[in-house]
Amino acid sequence: MDANRFPPGSARRRVAGAGVAAGVAAAMLLAAPLAWARPPLRDAPVAWEAADRGDIPQPEPRAPSLVRDGFEESVVRPGGRFFNPVRLARHIGGIFGTEIAHSAPDINDLDEALNSTWFTNRIGLYPLSPEQVARGPITADGPDRSERWRITRAKTQGVTPGFNVKDARGDTYVIKFDHPCCPGGPSAAGVITGRLLHAAGYNVPEDFVVTFRREEVGVGDGVTFTDRRGVKRPMTDADLDSLLAGVTAEPDGSYRAIASRYLSGKPVGPFDWKGRRRDDPFDRVKHENRRELRGLRMICAWLGHFDMKQHNTLDMWVEDGSRRYVKHYLIDFASTLGMGAAGPFPMANMEYGFDLSAMVGRLFSLGVHEDEWRRLERPPGLAEVGYFDVEHFQPMEWKPLQPNAAFANLTERDGYWAAKIVSAFTDAQLEAAVAEGKFRDPEASRYIARMLAARRDKLARYWFDRVAPLDFFSWQRGTLRFHDLGAERGIYRGTVTRYRVRTAACDADRGVAAWTDWSEASEPRFDLGGAALSPPGEGASPSDRPFLAVEASVNRGGGWQGPIRAYISRAHGTIVAVDR
């Protein structure tokens, strides 16, 4: 045998193996404390805005390949994540409390997402009326009907036909028809989901359900049409007739569609779920690390929004006063609420389009195992509703058509943040949003609203069981108050709830002096007295420890959950940070 080669089991190989094992073990040990490393406390106003609206020249429009994107998101990137040793170490470190990814950088000290070109805090922070939720992003009342719409562009390929029209005001709308399988369903789902995503905080287009008659639409000048043979030629009225012939007309002969108003600004292509936009110097956080994109996974799970490929996002270069910057939108919500742009199918929301782990599982199960999605059924008698129920909804089991890096990076804090937003929707708000979908069958409206509420509660319960939903702390003249979102939002009905808190002087690095004893109460309100800001004890002077740490726990009969730690400025009596 060649002495220079390493035979199996040689000393060198054993040493190398031991080195790898030691490295992984060290990583695990290091990962645990690092997971909890937080920025130092500051006695300063909490930030709410991200400085990402700087004036920039128009970025180069992105036009990623749909096929390549599918290949990368379904095969390459999941493979990269699977074999990534840091993720592996973090998975193992999960035993010690390590998260799968770093905490999102675009959050403030209260663990809230910053307002940015991606996200605006709405229902998560502000009480909205049902009317506000229903109105969503709408600034006008839909396409102007005083004159005929002029078609400016026809879409003859793809799942469903459609066209762009310009109305009398000069606004352009994308008109998309429902698939013949299920008239009313995709358009209703598109509008409802748009309203809910807007209330959640995302940027979405103004979508409307419209009906129109053939005579209300005409073909504009210079519009081209691609016929069945793939030949492009000027569009004629006959082409419009043939296009509408493929659409299921309403009983009165009119046509129902979803009208999506062109976004203001110039489109510069979709955003990628991974990395940054290099030609936007203010896009400084990798997208897979953004709180609102990670948390979107849970919001999409709630809405059954499975078609989350990057082509259903759009970056717009917008003008805002003297500044022009990139604003990030989510678009096209027809494939939501159990519906699909090409009709509902049970596998949606349950499995990736190309789900290697599911395939391997099925391969080795020899067909004995039956997939849950094969047992799904649509609600009987509701033609406008697809596969949308609560029995088969498991928030963390939900899968979009393609996995993506941001969703894969969801941490418990991100999940809780999303659950907080979802749970903020009241039944009345959901019913108001669903009414905007204009289902033809009122029972379909009631069913969707009921399922949204039930899925909301299930999702909230999932996360509130893992992260104590004690939130929105305040300190006023010696009284500590906080909200128990689980109790307030009816997630834990029928349980007896107890709360307890304790306090300690704390330095900027979160080092505490002696904790007080726990105080218990049946309400999330503790009158600790003004002296609580000046706890006695060695090293507890305001100069050494300028903050007061408050730990709060909740017990719903199954033991104390939490604690959640809030920090109060001893000088100003303001909440400066919250740790979960």
Add this chain to the structure above:
Amino acid sequence: MASVLYSGAAGAETPARPDSGQSYWGVLPAMSDTVAVPLADRPKAIWERAILVPYRVATFPIALASRGIGSTVGYLDHHSVPEKVGRLLGPRRGPFGLLLDFRFGGLSGLGGGLTAEHTRFLAEGNTLRVRASTSTNEDHRLGVAARFRRPRGAYWEFGAGFRRRPNVRYFGIGPDTREEDESFVHQEVSWLGGAVRRPFGESHLELNLDYTGVATGAPGVSHQPATEELFAADLPAGYGRHSFGVSAGGQWRHESPNLANRPGRGGIQRLRATYFEATDRDDVRFWTFRGEWQQFFTLWRPQRVLALRGVGSWIEDVGGDPIPAARLNTNDDPDLLRGYDDFRFRDRGLAILTAEYRWPIWAHERPMASGIDAYLLTDAGQVFGDAAELGWNHMTLSYGGGLRVESGHGFVLRIEYARSEEASVLRFRADQVFQFVKSGLLHGREPIPAR
């Protein structure tokens, strides 16, 4: 005048924003640049860098390769290549179309071909097909055929073709031939024929008349040993010569409806009798009788399918001279013994029983759409020279498994691996043992032996 259905929230106040003041956290500052904070990704921890740097270096070639594949996919997509190919191979809109043939493994090696089709040839409903394929082992094939629609669902078919294979194997005749007696011959087959088919409900009757020729000789230098060396003292009948002749036959075929793609029930039954008479100087005359039965059963769940196939074929010699070996029954498409390479056994009789258990492992969005099925297979079969040779002691057994890729409109790609006591065979084919569509002249049927 139709109306915009949106109306419910018209006139409502605009949604609250952070600058509106009161939030669950109390009064928040108005939106302004003074309270905006610049963002940046959190730096990676030292331990993460320590692990990631060598990992990135080690996996750089993989990353490069996947990027290259991604770029290629992107380039092709940018130039609409998948769309154009899909239009060619997918459900046809115009009269022209292309079909892909692909194979890997077995005696052909890596090979592929193309079939061009015109479905309005001379008149509506007529089809013309021109087919060509080749492989790394010089398995060349060329064929042309036309089908003309006739009244009452009947049609006429005419076809001609040629196939040249430099590495057809010969082990001797009979079920007891030895593995170590593997030898090779060069074989060329040509045919010209016509058929008339007429449906009777779910059944078809077919009458055919073919003129066929087969020639065998020394194999290429890369395929040794040659049969003429190993079997110098007992050369197979017809070796080194051309055998020409006319065959006439009839076939009854019954096929259940809805057997395309992934059949879950129903079956196919065929009975065929063919008479061959040589047109050269030899007195070669024989009958070929063949029966085939295929049946599909859905088991305990949808798409868990047991597919069974039984084939029996017998050549009854009625001439004065021996039947050329190339015209005898053998294990070749579609009568495969999948744990053996093609042409392992030869004789006048052939009996094969095949079972496949199939189950779905992937479907593109909808259960019956394009997808992948897995299957376990077992083939039991043998050749025989007389009925006394039929029995367990001569029976060969193959077993294995594979994956079937279904396009949703009839195109099937399969990759399978099968073992027997002699060999392990990996096959990658664009056809299938069940529902073998190439049994008609239009699809390039090779009438030697008569199948």
